[in-house]
Amino acid sequence: MPLPDESLAEADLARLLQEALARTPARLMVGRAGPGYLTSTWLKLRADHAAARDAVHAEIDLPRDFSGRSFLELRTRACSKAEYLMRPDRGRELDDGSLELLRPHTISADVLFIIGDGLSAAAVRLNALSLLDSLTLAARERGWSVGPTCFVHHCRVGILNALGEALRPTVAVLLIGERPGLATAESLSAYLAHRPQRGHTDAQRNLISNIHANGVSLPDATARLIALIARMMAVGASGVGIKESLTVRPPPPAVG
Template identity: 55%
Template sequence: MSEPDADHVKSELAPTDSVRLALARTPARVLAGRAGPGYRTGTWLRLREDHAIARDAVRTELDLTRDLGVLVETYRLFEVCTLASSKDEYLARPDLGRKLSEAAITQISAECPCGADLQLVIGDGLSPTAVAAQVPSLVPLLAAEAERRGWRFGRPFAVRYCRVGVLNDVGEVLDPAVVVLLIGERPGLATADGLSAYLAYRPRVGHTDADRNLISNIHANGVPLAEAARRVATLATTMMREQASGVRVKEDLRALGSDALSPNQ
């Protein structure tokens, strides 16, 4: 039995205006139709394609020159590594991705100034694809926000095989007021290039997720880059004022205007 064409499916389903509005705002597979008990062929093939893209995003390796070359030139970006020695070990041992290697600590101490107001760290995370897609344009926006506020902007660096907990070691080594970790999110079956920004006020060893704040879904169909930069800077301002982060600090999107409350975000 042949698969119905798109026009027939739309006519058959006859979605209400509210359903059409929902479909326009999400890549989720809703009202996809079926063939017997399963997906239609087209839906199944797109699902397989998205799954392959997600797997590739996790398995790819960050290449500093290829993926972040413009930042290498502008900010003298350099790369260090966690205690994980390979992608396989990184995936199997999350704990190793939360700690900087001794060589990393030595290099960071030598090349980055201590006591910055805003220290930026780039972590490959579970999607180096997201880092390559979002970070080259986002970093200059964050640097501009820091300059506009008169902040000391620490020299950015990249961390290979990085987990969020690496924030604690960065805080111990450089003692910045606020650390921002830009890290690739775990890919889903709708997007593999989503970036997250984790923020922490004076992070230290022993701090947990309760001591951090998160701005997630930074990508073309989520939080736009300019909006992400404004949200990071505004949240960092609050952290510096309150001298706290995590559960003690709440992000107030109303302060950013109507754009931050868009349903697409």
């Protein structure tokens, strides 16, 4: 018969473990079979890995995935998903047909929103359109002019430079699928740049990542992105010199 204080300690430990597991998708305390995973854990790992591979290799079809929505549909110099994965440089440049398509749209705007498939079609299908709509509404409420929304197939982050030179927005925002992990294949990133142009690197960009149902919520992402855009317009720059002013949120309620 355990002593009362020992029973209390075990109960506290169980509660703390439950609370920790509720706050992370990491595989903690999953048990083992000899030196390996339990069969159930191993099967879940295999399923998550398959979902990640599917997200990387899948393609976005605008009429199917974003039915009824109008975009400037652009393509990079990566002619296939295989080439895109092997030649990242080609995913940073627009092809000749896309550059020609952009010629009538060279009037500068305050904000340009871009969606790129990136490394997760699943993230774009699930999150990009809702985030785009809330960002566009918030931008117009502030009186900012919004350029034509672009969708770029086989897109890398460096496409910001090419579109910045072609369309000359004050701030460009790229919503792009993140490289999937074993916790989720549905995570979206948002990259921002003030007057992007050739030669700019990640040092001239800002990033909010991990946008998905179990990460940064769409309302939080919208608020943070709009605040960053306003800051960039006020300062006239983006990148390492621009810092977010984040409000510390209380932790989620305890489980159980």
